[in-house]
Structure formats: structure tokens, C-alpha cells
Amino acid sequence: MDTDFIELHIATLSGGGAVPAAAAAAATVFRSMTARAAHLSPWGGHGDPFDRRHLDPDAPLGRQTFYHRGSPIEVCLCAETLSALTVRIADCAYNVTAAFDDTWWQGTVDGIAWYALAVQERLELVIGGDRVVLTFADAPDLIGTEGENAAIAPMPGVVVAVTVVVGDRVAKGAVVAIVEAMKMENQVLAPLGGVVREVRCRKQETVMANQVLVVIGQQE
């Protein structure tokens, strides 16, 4: 165990990939539970969905769609018992448990602990310590009307360098600015090749996440 240990195992330690789907599996429980009377047992209290089994054999208890960073995750509700719910996302099945205590939702997905808070139009979930934010509808475009023509700040911070001026030609992936926050320098890259139309930030300016820093026009 030396100072290179974390870097050496970074891929397994960082997590990522599979987490949003597992979170969506947990989120279905949340949604179906909130739809019911609070005093009822989570899974009981309603009849056998006989008709639905015929209507939608892949998802006899219904389907739910959540959005994670703008991408939809469709969850099929397959079966439920008094203590757990089985759902399917793509070809992967998940066994989900849940309980509600006061403010927090908590439970397990395939044995991994999750908890969540509902906040207005979004669900704040943490599964195995990793945070996932899900929304019920497609998230609005945070980038603004410039869409993919804008180089945006990846995080809140301070602009420490602006490397372009209006009229400069830039290649796709070129560094157009550097935003520093909490001891880290983050390069802001041109999302496409073209001509710099607008520079909307100045050195030493404090910027917010997703704020447009540089607008690039297609080359004529």
C-alpha cells in the first residue's frame, strides 16, 4: 500500500457506469409507494394485476421513465412481494427493497444500500455512497440557446485564463479558457472548430457551472 495505490486502482474505485440504472430501479419503488395511501403496506393492498400480465407481459406492473443527465432510463416493473419489488432495466433485473422514515427513503438494490430525498421535481438518490439525480421529465437544456456552439464552464469557479479573442479561429478541442476551483485547473474546450463569435467572461471573473464562456460560430 503506497502513494500510488489509489491511482493504480482508480478504475475500480471511481465507480460510475452501473449506478444510474440501479438508482432508477430504486426510484420506481419511491414512485409507486408515494402513489399509494401511506398507511398501507408497501406492496400489498391492491388486487392481482391479472389483466396487465396479458396486456404488457414484460412489465405487468407498469413502466416508469426517469431521466438522468437528460437521458431516459425506462424501468419495467415485473413482480412484487410484501417485502420487495423486482424490476428490469434493459436486460438486467434488480431486486429492490424500500422503507420510509420521516424524511428519508431507504432500502437496498440487489443488497446495496440506497437512500433518497425527494426535492421538488427531482429525486436525490445515493446508492452505495454514489449520488444520482433523477428527474421525472426531460431536464431543460442548461447550456442555453447557443446549444453546442458554446464552450461552458464545467463547474463553478474563477476564470484564470482566456486564451481566445473574438475572431480567432479555433480547432475542435482547443483550450479556450481555464477555470480554477478548489485547487484544480479545468480546461474549457471548444466543442467544435470555427471562429470565436463572443467571449462572455473575463480573467478573474467568478462563473457558475454551465455558464457560457465562449461562443463559437461555424466556419463560413
Next chain:
Amino acid sequence: MASFGCERMIERVLIANRGEIASRIARTCRRLGVEYVTVHSEADARSPHGSGAIANVLIGPAAPAASYLRAERIIAAAQETGCSAIHPGYGFLAENANFAQAVVDAGLIFIGPDARVISQMGDKTEAKRMMAAAGVPVLPGAPDSTDDPAVVKAWLGDVGLPAILKPVAGGGGKGMQVVNELRDGIAAAETAIRLARANFGDGRLLVERYIAGPRHVEVQVFGDVEGNVVHMFERDCSLQRRHQKVIEEAPAPLLSAESRREMLEAAVLGARAIGYVNAGTFEFILDQAGGFYFLEANTRLQVEHPVTEAITGLDLVEWQLRIASGERLPLRQEEIRCHGHAIEARVYAEDPSAGFQPCPGRALGIIWPPSLRVDAALNDAGDVPPFYDPLVAKLTAWADDRASALHALSDGVSRCRLAGLTTNLGFLWRLLTHPGVAV
């Protein structure tokens, strides 16, 4: 040997910091009946670190340079509120020799070593030279520092590769660059110099041999005004990411009794040689053959001091206050014992799945595990502002042995509830339960 009898404990102290460390210092002040004044920037107006303070003084806008780094404003705040001492915590002005001197010039007590020692240890070239002279082993490196990329490249040839470039005035791994190939030397030097200038106002770099697969072990020391120095054993901080510590523990695992004894003695020797007063840490790098080399001395309370408190049962902030009040060291070396094993994990607001990008934001709900010692910047809900370090909390477990402490910590980490903020808690759990960490 306790006190001289005529020394009076500091009655009111200004805590010149924010976040978890300000709350940590306040906790000891409350226990000892020492009044405290806190300071805050506009961004921290609702931060819990001001809790229990007799005054919480606004010192400026959010940016550190306009608030927590404003030496004159902080000293004035101490004077206006009737404080007799300033505790700098860590970071910000903690290792700023000019600040330490200005505090003393204003007729106040600086809780830490004197400005001369801060200045000597803050200049890594000077620190290394002094330690070598005192007989403490040091790493092979260039004899001086420079902010000329061409000179850096020339020195790389002398020192040998791989080498590491370090800002003379830096700390916490910020701006360090490892050079593996001579042809990358100029580019690495330019980046390191630019970062050093931007962050520390001093572009000079040190060039040192880089030890592959090293361990990072540091020794906690305390000195008093009479020249007495004791150690409080060592901490292993090898689990780092890009020179930022993630997990720290005490005592260091798999360290031979002989290496431990030699390292503890070297730290005490080094501290005595420079007339060290108050809390300090001597950092060493351990190569795979068991050799150790002085890395740097940190002239402040360390972030990871709770693990030392856990194994010794001592309160390091109390020692700092007592020594700053003019007392002798409260205990002799043989009275300081190491019991069991302690491990600390740092909870950061950052996204491990996106390159550990810092993620400032608002925590909507927090429940810390009751089974662990928790030093937190936030207790229930609140903001992690984008202007400062993303440290949210330090979680510390203590048990009879390392395996039990590791289990207690990973279990506690899995029981944390923190909604609304992206943190490294999942990463910490995977790390703490990784078979390679169980050694």
C-alpha cells in the same frame, strides 16, 4: 511538569479559519472554558463554524484573498473583540510567516511556532538544508530553487529521473509535477511555475528525485519555549490521490520497530535543532527498502490530527493553547502512549466518476454515523461554497487493532446519509473495503 504556575491560560482566542477546522478548535475552547471569536466571509455568513462564538466577525467578500487571507483585517478583528491570541487552523494564513509576525507585532499571541521557524520551514530548500545539517536524512535533489524552466531542465539531468518539481512556497501537493522523460522537462516546469506563481506568488521550484512506490509517513511533534520536544508517534498518509491525502492512520502499519524508532528520533532531532515550539509535523517519504527521507515540516495543526488524538487520548488543540500560553509540555515523552489503531477518511464534495472534479453545492440533509468521530463543516444541511477547499468532513474510527478500525470506518462510511451533494463517500467505501487496503 505541567505549568510554571504563573502562566495564565489564554482567555479569548480568535479562530482565523472556517469549515471543520474552525469548529474543531472551537470545541476544545468550549471544553476548556476559553472564549472564542470566529470570522467569516460573505459566502460563509450562515456557516455553522461561528456557533458558540462570542462574536462572529464579517471580514470580507467570498474570495479568500478578500477575506480569510486578509491579515490586517483579521488582526484588527482580534483587537476589536478583545482577543489575546489567534489560532490560524490549517491552510489560509497558518503557514504565513509575515502573518505570524504581524500578530506578535500587534501584541497578540500567534498559536503556532514563531515567524522565523515558519519562514525557514516554508522555504523547502532552506528546510531541507537545515534538516540535513541536523543529521536528518533528506532526498537527493538540486541544491537550490529556480523559476527558470531551462535551469530546471539542466538540474533534472543532475538529480536523475524520475524527478519531481515542487513549488518552494507550496503545500498540499498543489502545483507539483512528476517528470519521467527529460524532453518533458520544459513543459512540466512551465506549468509548475505558472501554478506556483498563481497560487503562492512565488514561481520558484525545487527539483528532487522521485521515489517510485513510496509510503508517506509523518511524525507529530510538540515543542515548548524551554526547548523540550516530544513526539506523538507517526501517521501513515500513503493513501493519497495526486498528493492529496484521502485516508490517514496511526500508527503506521507494517513499519518495523527499528524504522519507527529511527523516524521518531529523527523528527525530534530535527524539531530540537530548529527550536520548534508548539505543534508541528515532520513528513517523511519511505522507500520500499525501508529507508526514509525528510520531505517537509508542516508548521501547523494537520488536517489528520484526529488519528493521533485517538491513539494517544490527547487533545492537540489543548496542547497548542497551553503551550501558546507559555506552559511547558504537559507530558514527558514516556508518559505519551499509543493505544490501538485509528483511521480517518476525508469526505470531499467531489465527483470520483468525473475525474474527482470538485462539486460545490447545497446539502439538503445529512446524518453522520454516531459510531465515528466526526469533524464536519456541515451538521445537517448547508452549502459547500465554490471558493474554498471541498472538504466536508473527516470521519475517524478507533479500535484495538487495524482490521477492526478499518471495519468500523467502512461500516460508518456506509451509514452516512448525505443528500443533495456529490461526494466521494462511495469511493471511500470501495477504497476502505478493497482487499489491497486490508494488508
